[in-house]
Amino acid sequence: xxxxxxxxxxxxxxxxxxxxxxxxxxxxxxxxxxxxxxxxxxxxxxxxxxxxxxxxxxxxxxxxxxxxxxxxxxxxxxxxxxxxxxxxxxxxxxxxxxxxxxxxxxxxxxxxxxxxxxxxxxxxxxxxxxxxxxxxxxxxxxxxxxx
Amino acid sequence: xxxxxxxxxxxxxxxxxxxxxxxxxxxxxxxxxxxxxxxxxxxxxxxxxxxxxxxxxxxxxxxxxxxxxxxxxxxxxxxxxxxxxxxxxxxxxxxxxxxxxxxxxxxxxxxxxxxxxxxxxxxxxxxxxxxxxxxxxxxxxxxxxxx
DNA sequence: GTAAATAGGTCAATAATGTTGACATATAAA
DNA sequence: TTTATATGTCAACATTATTGACCTATTTAC
Numbered sequence: 001x002x003x004x005x006x007x008x009x010x011x012x013x014x015x016x017x018x019x020x021x022x023x024x025x026x027x028x029x030x031x032x033x034x035x036x037x038x039x040x041x042x043x044x045x046x047x048x049x050x051x052x053x054x055x056x057x058x059x060x061x062x063x064x065x066x067x068x069x070x071x072x073x074x075x076x077x078x079x080x081x082x083x084x085x086x087x088x089x090x091x092x093x094x095x096x097x098x099x100x101x102x103x104x105x106x107x108x109x110x111x112x113x114x115x116x117x118x119x120x121x122x123x124x125x126x127x128x129x130x131x132x133x134x135x136x137x138x139x140x141x142x143x144x145x146x147x
Numbered sequence: 148x149x150x151x152x153x154x155x156x157x158x159x160x161x162x163x164x165x166x167x168x169x170x171x172x173x174x175x176x177x178x179x180x181x182x183x184x185x186x187x188x189x190x191x192x193x194x195x196x197x198x199x200x201x202x203x204x205x206x207x208x209x210x211x212x213x214x215x216x217x218x219x220x221x222x223x224x225x226x227x228x229x230x231x232x233x234x235x236x237x238x239x240x241x242x243x244x245x246x247x248x249x250x251x252x253x254x255x256x257x258x259x260x261x262x263x264x265x266x267x268x269x270x271x272x273x274x275x276x277x278x279x280x281x282x283x284x285x286x287x288x289x290x291x292x293x294x
Numbered sequence: 295g296t297a298a299a300t301a302g303g304t305c306a307a308t309a310a311t312g313t314t315g316a317c318a319t320a321t322a323a324a
Numbered sequence: 325t326t327t328a329t330a331t332g333t334c335a336a337c338a339t340t341a342t343t344g345a346c347c348t349a350t351t352t353a354c
């Protein structure tokens with residue numbers, strides 16, 4: 001009967017992941033709505049903000065999507081002046097992506113809403129619990145490679 | 148500078164959530180592919196499996212999607228004999244959903260792949276870290292309501 | 295110097311997932 | 325009897341993603 005209880009606990013963990021992730025993305029989705037943007041744009045803004053001068057193929061590798069899937073949202077972000085494109089000096093084939101001032105403002109707004117949400121939770125549970133959480137999440141993220 | 152370091156840590160936490168969730172859904176997605184099903188079907192299978200005789204409106208409330216969005220995938224699951232529909236005896240308006248034997252087999256396969264993935268991580272980090280992880284995730288899931 | 299690999303762009307067709315609006319039926323409750 | 329509830333379905337549309345095909349430009353390898 002112990003095994004049944006454990007199975008139930010593991011099912012609860014599945015639901016925790018589902019509901020926590022949904023709650024986590026809800027705020028950013030709400031902000032994006034006002035700009036008529038979606039999660040695809042958010043991911044691009046985030047990773048370009050995190051890694052200035054990122055090349056397009058690096059972005060594709062990170063997001064694990066096809067270049068056709070990246071094309072439309074990226075083109076829109078460039079057209080709307082949120083992301084700038086520049087040809088690399090060392091390799092004229094590759095293009096480097098950066099956030100513009102406007103792009104950075106939006107990215108900052110999105111990221112801040114999420115870091116505040118996380119900071120609030122972390123402050124309630126304490127540093128040790130935060131560290132444990134990070135450890136579990138890091139191992140989980142890693143378990144793709146064990147697939 | 149301490150504040151900058153904390154901001155960087157919180158950004159790392161955002162990425163942990165993103166990559167961990169992606170790794171977590173990857174296995175199930177892979178199984179679903181073989182059946183030509185998507186995440187929408189998975190969510191239905193999961194919650195019907197977890198709550199046998201669930202009513203359609205309860206499922207809608209849980210998933211937070213429109214009934215039109217539920218319609219197509221649910222109809223398919225019923226058509227393919229994975230989910231059974233029965234009119235409730237106490238209220239002839241509501242229909243109760245259950246997994247068929249075939250539906251239960253698929254749901255079990257999907258859930259097992261995910262519980263195994265979680266169990267593997269939990270076994271490595273220990274019970275205390277698991278508890279901390281649950282606490283953080285529960286609070287995060289709850290933070291929707293504070294929106 | 296030519297061939298091949300790399301980086302990127304774009305068009306088309308297709309699919310899954312979701313939305314809102316509109317309208318319908320059946321049943322239950324006030 | 326009216327109204328609310330539970331469900332179903334149609335249409336139109338949007339987002340995000342896919343694969344296949346084909347294109348240019350640039351760099352690297354032989």
